Amino acid sequence: MSDGPRDDRGRSGVTGDLDVVRSVFEELPLVSYATDGPEHRIVATNAMFRQYVGRTHMIGMPLADAFPESMGQQIVPIFDQVLATGEQVYLRSFRAQLTRQDTGEQIEVYTDLRWHPRHGPDGKVVGVIVDLVDVTEQVRQHQAEQRRTAEAERRLEQARGVITTLQRELLPAGVPVLPRVQVSASYLLADADTAAGGDWFDALTLADGRFALIVGDVVGHGVAASATMGQLRLLLHERLAATSDIAAAMAALDAAATEVPAARATTVCVVALDPATGALQYCTAGHPPPLVVSREGATRYLPATGAGPIGVGGAFTGASIGKDRLADGELILLYSDGILERPGRDLAGSTVELATAVADIVTDRALQGDSDLPAERVCVQTLELLTRASGHTDDITLLAAQRVDPPPPLRLPVTAELGSLQPLRDQVKAWLTEARIDGFDAGAVLHAVVELATNVIDHAWIDSADRHAFTVTAALTGTGRVELSVADRGRWREPSPSPDRGLGLVMTTGLVDRLRIEHDANGTSATVTHRVRRPARLLTANDLTWTAAPRNPAPPLLLMLDQPSAPGPRIRADGPVDAATVAEFDRTIRAAGSSGTRPLTVDLTGVSHLASAGVSALHRLAALHRDNGTHLRLYAPAGTPADAIMSLVALDHETRDPDYPDVLST
Incomplete structure (x- = not known):
């Protein structure tokens, strides 16, 4: 017998020497690991994977034990899917958070991920093989480029975004900020051609002290559906504000639907909440029922009230109204059926999936660090987590409200x-x-x-x-x-x-x-x-990664900075310009402009607060330059605090940088 390569179950001609195969897997220049069984126990890891996650002892551990921080991030269901179907799954720029055990550092990464079925000797699927490529730097660069080109994108949207503009005009710009209820709303346009849809939301305080939440869905898409939605939203808003009576308002809406053919079969969910007691009344009117989630993540769907869609011959009376109670800290979510009717998902499974995802988000077990407001996290992270693998073909509207303790006066x-x-x-x-x-x-x-x-x-x-x-x-x-x-x-x-x-x-x-x-x-x-x-957030599929405003508060002290690299004399102000700082502001600008004898640009981009004392100083400085035959140019990009105040008091200024006219302001 020869001393040739050792045989792995007699397959040396296929696999090669077992030690060599093991060595090749260990040295593969990609991150890879494998799991076994329905618990997804880790059975193999290579060196790049262990280095990537900062962990060494994982063999034999279920995925949930090895990476407990991933349980709220909708990762395990993908393993379940591959194990059940035997089909590969490939996702690009998958956002995930994990904790490195070697340093304790929590990191956020983006990866291109492939889940492959792993087969046993009999050909049955027994586990999953995963390989990934880290694309975090590329994604970050892409995000940075998106921020730098935001102004150009907004202009492009204005040129061809009639549909989005229409939705913005017909939907509320925002939701009330209340002492006992934290409210948030989001609207995700359909993937298909970003066609205008008939979803809507509304939130308003009622004359009897209660707070109303509304989500509705007109059948169809396009401008006609949006126009119908706008009529129905305004009518329901007006009737609820006038009567505080859900049944009466819904009866009026139902009557109007007979005069507007496109309104027939519209579904509506209305909730009226007493913020003080938590008592609520609601009507589902053919719409999916609200989801209630506790602070601890317990979930329940409210029973449907039995009333059908509007305009189909039903009647809205007191019997059409359900009653329940929202406990302190509980969150209620109203949504349109687009979040349930995603490609490849059945209704029953989607209903469970929605409840699970929202529970993880409310308890901050999903993607951490986005916001400390559960209602706001729910209205954005739910869209990100549930549509990134399946996509979506219909508009999705989410409206969330949580009972909270009021801020003290x-x-x-x-x-x-x-x-x-x-x-x-x-x-x-x-x-x-x-x-x-x-x-x-x-x-x-x-x-x-x-x-x-x-x-x-x-x-x-x-x-x-x-x-x-x-x-x-x-x-x-x-x-x-x-x-x-x-x-x-x-x-x-x-x-x-x-x-x-x-x-x-x-x-x-x-x-x-x-x-x-x-x-x-x-x-x-x-x-x-x-x-x-x-x-409220009106989103497209490209907006689903969280883009909260950067938390860089303006410095509490006024900083006056000379800018010698500018084409001419120029000074920048950062911080508040008020009665306490205006003397320094005035003195520095006079010195930079040599008391009005030479032209000067004053960059007010970083001014966090322009008080009347600052406005008066700018008037005096502008007059000083005019008297000397020179020009004081005041620059504040559109939308900045200084621009808002100077526009309010009609003080001449420029919103495009006079020294760099070809550079878009950011």
Whole structure:
């Protein structure tokens, strides 16, 4: 007998020497591993895989034990699918999070992944072989390029995005921010030609103190379906706002459907929630029933109420209304059937899959770090997790609301001196964050309080050298409005607006919904009322990876930076420009422009707050340059805080960089 290569079950002519085969697998220049059985026990790993995940002892462990952090990321169901069907699955740019055991570091990666069926000696599928290629850097580069070209893409969308624009106009721009209910909404356009659809959502406070959630679905796609959707949404909104009666509002909608043929067979789900008690009434009207999820991840679907779609001959009465209760911390999700009727999915399986995914997202077992608001995570991560493997052929609408503890009202005693403005700004900003108010609304409220406080400091005790104080209060009301008051015991003086002074009250009036000033011999109270909303997300398939705004708060101190590389004299301001910082702002710009004797560009891109004191300074500086025959160019990209304020007060400025006109602002 020869001393030739050892035989693996007599197949040496096929597989080669067992040690050589093992060595080849170990040294394969790709990340690979294999699992066995329905528990997906890991039976083989190569060196690149162990190095990639930072783990060594995995052989014999079920996938769920080896990588517990992956259980909420819809990975195991793919193993189940390959094991059950014997068919390969290939997914590109698969987003996943894992924890390296060697360093304890949690990392997020993107990979091109292949799951292959592994066969036993009898040819049956016994396990799964996985190989992957890390494409994280390429994906990050692509994301960075997307951000850099965002302006160009928006312009392209404007040129050919009539459908998307139509949907944005017909759907609410946002949902209310409420003290006892956190609400979020998203709308994903269908993959097929991004055709306009008939899905809609709405959220509104009712006259009886309850809060209404609505998701509806008009049959069909295209402009006609969108137009019908718009009519039905407005009618249902108006009837609910007027009556607070679900049955009466649905009866009116049903009657209208007989006059609008395209509205027939529209399905609607309406929920009216009492934020204080959690009591809710609802009607499903042929629509999939709402899903309720607890903080701990327990799920239940509310029973369908039995009422059919509108316009098909049914009747909407008290018997069409169901009742239930939402406990503290529970989340309710309304959705359209597009999330269930995905390619290759049956309705029963999709219903279970939706509940499982939402439970993982609510308990933050899925993709971590996207948002600390469960309702917001549910409205984006659900789309990402459930459509990335199957795709989707219909519009998908998600509307989520969670009962939460209300933010405490704010009450601050403030010393009447300029040095108090920055601490006041920080404290109000912290309260706005706790109340989940951000974006433009937070900026408007913050701007208003600083203007009103500055007005008190400058004018309330102008004839007194004593130390004085005033009070700032704020609360978020059950109607989704901030009520903020600045009250002092000083003496009222009538404002006298001019191009360069006295603009604080004028600017505040332009930024918020309502400003009311009351004064008597005991002092003055200025009260701001402003409705606050959270933007809804209108998405396409390319937008599904989370793109939360970067959390880089503006520096609390004003920074004035000379820019010597610019084509001409130029200076940039970063931070707040208010009564406390305006002297430095004015002095630095005068020096950079040699007191108006040479042209100067002032870049206000990084200005986080432009108060009336800053506006007055810019008026004086612009006049100084005009008197000297030179030009002061003020630059603030469209949408920045400085642009918003200068547009409000009609102060001339440029939104395209005057020194770099061919470069798109980011």
